[in-house]
Amino acid sequence: MNDIGNSPSARDIESIIHPYTNLDVHRTKGPMIIDRGKGVMVWDDEGNEYIEGMAGLWCASFGFGEEALIDAAVEQMRKLPFYHQFGHKSSMPSIELAEKLLAIAPKGMSKVFFANSGSEANDSQVKLQWYVNNALGRPEKKKILSRIKGYHGVTIASASLTGLPANHAEFDLPIANIGHVDMAYPYRGMEPGETEEEYSTRLAELLEQRILEEGPETVAAFIAEPVCGAGGVLVPPAGYFPKIQAVLKKYDIMMIADEVICGFGRTGNMWGCETYDIEPDSVSCAKQLSSAYLPISGVMVNDRIHDAMIEQSKKIGTFAHGFTYSAHPVCAAVAVRTLELMEERRILEHVREVMPVMQRRLRKLGDHPLVGDVRGVGLVGAVELVADKATKRAFDPKKMVGANCSEFAVRHGLITRAMTDSLGFCPPLVITEAEINEMFDRFEKALDDTEHWVTKEGLRQAA
Secondary structure (H helix, E strand, O other): OOOOOOOHHHHHHHHOOOOOOOHHHHHHHOOOOEEEEEEOEEEEOOOOEEEEOOHHHHOOOOOEOOHHHHHHHHHHHHHOOOOOOHHHOOOHHHHHHHHHHHHHOOOOEEEEEEEOOHHHHHHHHHHHHHHHHHHOOOOOOOEEEEEOOOOOOOOHHHHHHOOOHHHHOOOOOOOOOEEEEOOOOHHHHOOOOOOHHHHHHHHHHHHHHHHHHHOHHHEEEEEEOOOEOOOOOEOOOOOHHHHHHHHHHHOOOEEEEEOOOOOOOOOOOOOHHHHOOOOOOEEEEOHHHOOOOOOOEEEEEEHHHHHHHHHHHHHHOOOOOOOOOOOOHHHHHHHHHHHHHHHHOOHHHHHHHHHHHHHHHHHHHHHOOOEEEEEEEOOEEEEEEOOEOOOOEOOOHHHOHHHHHHHHHHHOOEEOEEEOOEEEEOOOOOOOHHHHHHHHHHHHHHHHHHHHHHHHHOOOOOO
16 A cells, blocks of 8 residues: 555645646645635635635635535434425425525526536536427427537536637537627727727627528527626626527527626626526526525526426327436525525625725726726626736737736735636625625735736836
8 A cells, every 4th residue: 555644735636636626736736725714805725815706616716714604504303304306306405496596596487407517407407408409399499509718517417508719629519509709898899990889790690600501400508607706707798698689589599698707796796697687587596595505506498398297208208307416405405594584694795895995996806017908797707827028928928927816915914816827806796895805905916916927027128
């Protein structure tokens, strides 16, 4: 038996495959081991304190150590630690959660199907589109259009929807019937002199052109995040979604809203759909649904989709889709309590009170010599680092400027996330004004360190 040493880091290296990690580098670098958390703060196993500027992975809306959610889990564990939804079975937490979700859902949502992650929810969205269009007598209408740089998960189907190269490379993705169109990315996509409305019109025209190329009778749905998260926190330009949906309605193409990151208050409204005038046929939600304390996700659908599901189920004899842990009673109980806390503690009102502070501090970063673009809404945002602000020239990706800036931030007690050379911010919704200011004070120090390193290494030179 190999001697793996006694340190937690050595044991991790010898035993765990880490997602979204350079596995070769990990063998020498090892993990950052987070030991405990409270509020917006976490501590590593050496006692170092950090502001969790990403709420983990865009998800821990109530921060860490929320006793009300812990109590909900413990109480349900004692009462009914597991049950399933197969064959007409149910549990009270799942019924209560479904009712609460539909009561606050975007207009038109009628029923909810539960899964365990955003990836599973979006994977289910693909299957439902194929299933429903067969029921509607349109077996050729199966293609789903997503967007370049969009993020929708990592299963075979949901990773195909994702529009990031690393999610496709060497995995033999995307699969058939999944295509990608241009992302709404004003900083990189707008032409000189073009207004946001004009840019939105052009993107809608490009979408229509793609639909006509594919054949409208073959395109079933279009999926989009209200604000693109992992692709760099890309905020849509003015008028974007209404113009996109006008095209979709023209060709009877369904709108799938991926609210996995934006849902439950992130943009200053309960849903990103409200913030950006999206009228979805179905909605994926996860992450903040339970403040990420336990894994749970949902797919909400309108009557048109649900009626077709009923017809297919009647014909086949069952709806042959679902998961062992769909609406797991403990996860559902925590999600119910999360939604209750949002109302009891007036979380939306709090977000609206503090989000101007975050957006103001974010915009201030635009004056830094490294920052080419700042963008955000509500309590989510990003800065994009560039080699040349005047020309928007990016750094050589191999220099990993964004990743190094993230490392400098860690040294100053801040956890953020590098998406190539865009640094993201998505703190717990319970963050205070003082904590927002401290978060950006720490990040400004990291930016200055990065600027010093970039200058010293001569990284602004064009390749």
